[in-house]
Amino acid sequence: MITGKAVCNRRGFLTRGAAVLGFGMFGGSVWAEMVKHPLAGKTLPKWEKGHFRISVLFNGRSETSFLVFPDGTSLMIDCGDYVFGGRDVVKYLPDDSRRAGEWTARYVLRENPNGKKVDYFLLTHYHSDHAGSGKFSAGRGANGKYSLSGIGQAMDFLDFGTFIDRSWPDVNDPAPRNDNFDDWTVKHVKEVYSEAERRGIKVERFRLEKGSDQIRQLHGGGGAFAFTPLCSNGCLLHRDGTVQDLGKLAGPDGKRTRFDENALSIGFTLSLGDFRYFTAGDFSGSVKRPDGTKADIENELAKVCPRVDIAKANHHGHHTMPDALVDALQARVIVAGIWHTQHMTRDTMRRLAKATWPCFYAPGLFPPSRREADAGEPWLKDLAPAAFEGAHAVVDVAPDGKTYRLMMVSAADESGTILGAYDFKTMPK
Numbered sequence: 156m157i158t159g160k161a162v163c164n165r166r167g168f169l170t171r172g173a174a175v176l177g178f179g180m181f182g183g184s185v186w187a188e189m190v191k192h193p194l195a196g197k198t199l200p201k202w203e204k205g206h207f208r209i210s211v212l213f214n215g216r217s218e219t220s221f222l223v224f225p226d227g228t229s230l231m232i233d234c235g236d237y238v239f240g241g242r243d244v245v246k247y248l249p250d251d252s253r254r255a256g257e258w259t260a261r262y263v264l265r266e267n268p269n270g271k272k273v274d275y276f277l278l279t280h281y282h283s284d285h286a287g288s289g290k291f292s293a294g295r296g297a298n299g300k301y302s303l304s305g306i307g308q309a310m311d312f313l314d315f316g317t318f319i320d321r322s323w324p325d326v327n328d329p330a331p332r333n334d335n336f337d338d339w340t341v342k343h344v345k346e347v348y349s350e351a352e353r354r355g356i357k358v359e360r361f362r363l364e365k366g367s368d369q370i371r372q373l374h375g376g377g378g379a380f381a382f383t384p385l386c387s388n389g390c391l392l393h394r395d396g397t398v399q400d401l402g403k404l405a406g407p408d409g410k411r412t413r414f415d416e417n418a419l420s421i422g423f424t425l426s427l428g429d430f431r432y433f434t435a436g437d438f439s440g441s442v443k444r445p446d447g448t449k450a451d452i453e454n455e456l457a458k459v460c461p462r463v464d465i466a467k468a469n470h471h472g473h474h475t476m477p478d479a480l481v482d483a484l485q486a487r488v489i490v491a492g493i494w495h496t497q498h499m500t501r502d503t504m505r506r507l508a509k510a511t512w513p514c515f516y517a518p519g520l521f522p523p524s525r526r527e528a529d530a531g532e533p534w535l536k537d538l539a540p541a542a543f544e545g546a547h548a549v550v551d552v553a554p555d556g557k558t559y560r561l562m563m564v565s566a567a568d569e570s571g572t573i574l575g576a577y578d579f580k581t582m583p584k
Contacts, residue, residue, distance in 0.1 A: 186539055189575025199564050199571035202268055205377060205554035207427040211467060211490045212262060212547050213519025213566040215247040216255040217284050218492030225378040225427060225554065227268045230275040230370065232434060234259050234306040236291045237284035243496040245520055248545045248566040254293045256308025263313060274373050276306060277319040279436025280420040281341050284494060288340040301346040318351055318358040321387050321421050361421050363387045365396035378554055379428045386422040386438060389414045391459050404442040404450050412442050417470055418452055424463060428556020429581045431463040433484055437470040457483040462584050465490060465550055472499035481506050487582055488561055490548045491518040496525055508534035517548040517561060539563055541574035557581050
């Protein structure tokens, strides 16, 4: 990924034809360098065998990520479709001529080394911006049994191997949901899974267990690649293998707190060598303790999280990522699925900015209204300018896991044009 002799420039960055940010270096000068990267203005290179690639997509309607492991195994995380109105609406990119599920599938068809074949789809939780719903669709499938929305639509363009779900086949397991506002998405998910099984696609429940190989390289392996589950269904997996039910933090009476969908999100890390990536859907919420105080479940999640290099912000960065979690992750780069101008809220950004290590922000969008409202905030200098008009954040990790490249790719069209790029050294763990 990075070749040539290393040279130290005047800012202390290592260069091998492009800058490489070393641990301990600060400053928004990184983004100034992004447009000078040799790849800026060029087309996103195809995935190469041995590399780990992460794409956090922007289309203005959903949260979706697409990952390719070192051996070519592919994983789609969420594939939503949500339409909203009002002053906080964001632009739909490339445009509104197609639904989000189709735009996502088209990206995958361009970037997936195995074409239509996608090995895994993982749904973090049952909300329309992550799964789609019958309320926001392009109609019904050819057989009339499912909605062409989110993953239901993508399924008509792509061939999936396995679906992984937080609680299938019982959406009320381990406890009844406390989230009736998105029941149409639950109905949609049930229809999609039924259609998937009719097509021969396996649908599995996520296994929250130490040493799980539920998500693994399927095409020969390669590199020190690992999957580590962290949370699901309101439970945490501790490093000693014990599972903690956060729903019972309220007391020993055995009655479990009823969570909304966000708190039930699936979370995990993926790593290649020393490089680690954290993603946990919309994991957020609180539990009332017996003394009446509230326990923030992201603070509980912090107790089981390792240090990582890149983290996807929980719940689009909307009043999330408390200090304890920020301190546990110590992520160098924060990415975020964005479909609302108030995502990556000011309180979240300030918590991230309090870190004593470099932290740079690469959300899919950070529109003019937010930049004007937050003018003067010191963290603005660490925000990728490529995100101002809408961009996919694409991370490419070298086979040895010692370096990785962040590329901001235009979401305004399907050209794959790189708006800016930067090369980082993996953080010491």
